[in-house]
Amino acid sequence: MSSHKIAVIGGDGIGPEVVEAGVKVLEALTGAEPGLAFDFKRFDWGSDYYRGNGRMMPRDGLDQLKAFDAIYFGSVGDPDLRDDITLWGLRLAICQGFDQYANVRPTRLLPGLTGPLRPELGRQIDWVIVRENSEGEYAGAGGRVHRGLPIEVGLDVAIFTRTGIERIARFACDLASSRTRKLLTVVTKSNAQRHGMVLWDDVVREVICDYPGLTVDWMLVDAMTQRMVNKPDSIDTVLATNLHADILSDLAAALGGSLGIGATSNIDPSRRHPSMFEPIHGSAFDIAGKGIANPIGSFWTASLMLDHLGEVAAAHRLMVAIEAVTDRAEFLSPDLGGTASTAAVTAAVIGALGFNEPPKNRRRAV
Numbered sequence: 001m002s003s004h005k006i007a008v009i010g011g012d013g014i015g016p017e018v019v020e021a022g023v024k025v026l027e028a029l030t031g032a033e034p035g036l037a038f039d040f041k042r043f044d045w046g047s048d049y050y051r052g053n054g055r056m057m058p059r060d061g062l063d064q065l066k067a068f069d070a071i072y073f074g075s076v077g078d079p080d081l082r083d084d085i086t087l088w089g090l091r092l093a094i095c096q097g098f099d100q101y102a103n104v105r106p107t108r109l110l111p112g113l114t115g116p117l118r119p120e121l122g123r124q125i126d127w128v129i130v131r132e133n134s135e136g137e138y139a140g141a142g143g144r145v146h147r148g149l150p151i152e153v154g155l156d157v158a159i160f161t162r163t164g165i166e167r168i169a170r171f172a173c174d175l176a177s178s179r180t181r182k183l184l185t186v187v188t189k190s191n192a193q194r195h196g197m198v199l200w201d202d203v204v205r206e207v208i209c210d211y212p213g214l215t216v217d218w219m220l221v222d223a224m225t226q227r228m229v230n231k232p233d234s235i236d237t238v239l240a241t242n243l244h245a246d247i248l249s250d251l252a253a254a255l256g257g258s259l260g261i262g263a264t265s266n267i268d269p270s271r272r273h274p275s276m277f278e279p280i281h282g283s284a285f286d287i288a289g290k291g292i293a294n295p296i297g298s299f300w301t302a303s304l305m306l307d308h309l310g311e312v313a314a315a316h317r318l319m320v321a322i323e324a325v326t327d328r329a330e331f332l333s334p335d336l337g338g339t340a341s342t343a344a345v346t347a348a349v350i351g352a353l354g355f356n357e358p359p360k361n362r363r364r365a366v
C-alpha cells in the first residue's frame with residue numbers, strides 16, 4: 001500500500017483551521033476506503049513566517065515541495081501586509097513556479113443550500129470554470145515610471161502566448177468532453193482588446209477543430225455575467241483568461257451559496273510538478289480563531305485532490321458525505337444561516353463517510 005505524500009500549507013487567517021479540518025476528514029476516509037493512505041507534512045509558511053523571516057516561504061520552498069504528490073493549501077492574505085507580498089510570495093510563486101497552468105473551479109448548488117437565484121434557476125447550476133492560470137493579465141509584466149511626479153505612469157501588460165492558449169484550450173476541451181453535456185463556452189473580449197484577445201480567439205478556434213464532438217459557443221465576458229444569472233442551465237464548461245475567469249468564478253461562488261463552499265485546483269496537467277488544491281475563500285480574518293469558519297470548501301477541495309490522485313472512489317465517497325451534511329440544517333455554519341461550528345461540521349462529515357447510497361444528485365468533485 002503506497003501513501004500519497006501531501007504537503008499541507010494552512011497559510012493565513014482561517015486557512016489553517018479549515019485545512020486541519022480537511023486533514024481530519026482525509027484521515028477518517030482512510031478507515032472507509034481500503035488501501036487509501038496519506039503521508040502529511042505541514043509547512044508553516046505564510047504571513048507570520050514572513051514577519052519572522054522576511055519571506056513568505058524559504059528560498060528553496062519549491063524544491064521542498066517538488067517531491068510531494070499534491071499540495072493542500074488554505075489561504076493567504078493578511079490585513080497588515082500588501083497582497084503583492086503575500087499573494088505573489090506564496091500562492092502565485094507556487095502556481096507559476098510549478099507551471100500549474102490550469103485552474104479548475106466547479107460550481108454546484110449543493111443539496112440543502114439556497115443561493116441568491118430563484119430556486120428553479122439556482123438548482124440548474126452545474127458548471128466548471130477553467131481559468132488560464134499562468135499568463136494573461138496576471139503575467140506580472142509592466143512597471144511604474146516617474147514615481148511620485150504628476151506625470152507618473154503605471155503599466156500592466158497582459159501576455160498571451162500561442163503555447164499558453166493552446167494548452168489551456170486543449171485542457172478545457174478534454175474536460176468538457178469528459179462531462180455529460182459536452183458543452184463548452186469560450187469567454188473573450190476581443191471586441192475591445194485587439195491583439196492578445198484576438199490571438200486567444202484564433203488559437204482556441206484552431207484547438208476546437210480537434211474536438212468535433214463538442215458543442216461550442218462564444219461569449220463576451222460582460223454578457224457572460226448576465227447569462228450566468230439569467231440562464232444557468234445553458235452553461236456547462238467555461239474557458240476564460242486569467243482575469244476574466246477570476247471575476248466570473250467569484251460570481252459563480254456567490255450564486256453557489258457562499259464563499260465558504262467553493263473549491264479550486266491549480267493543476268500542472270503534465271504532472272511534472274505537484275498540483276495545488278485550495279478552497280476559494282481568502283483568509284477571512286474577521287472570523288479567524290472563532291471556530292466558525294465553514295470547512296465545506298476545504299472538504300470539496302480535498303475531494304478534487306483525491307480525484308487528481310486517482311482515488312476516484314474516495315473522492316466520490318467524500319462528496320456524498322459533504323452533500324448529506326449540507327442537506328441537514330443543523331450542520332450549516334453561520335455563513336449559511338446556521339449555527340454549527342467548524343468542529344461540528346467536520347464531525348458530521350466524518351460521521352457521514354460510511355453513508356454511501358446511490359446518488360440522487362451527481363456527486364462528482366468536478
Ligand code: ATP
Nearest residue numbers: 076077259260281282283284285286293294295335
Ligand atoms: P483575502 O484578502 O484573503 O481574500 P478577505 O477576508 O478579503 O480575505 P475572504 O476571506 O474571501 O476575503 O472572505 C470574505 C468574507 O466572506 C469574510 O469576511 C467572511 O466573513 C466570509 N467567508 C469567507 N470564507 C468563509 C468561510 N470558509 N466560512 C465562513 N465565512 C467565510
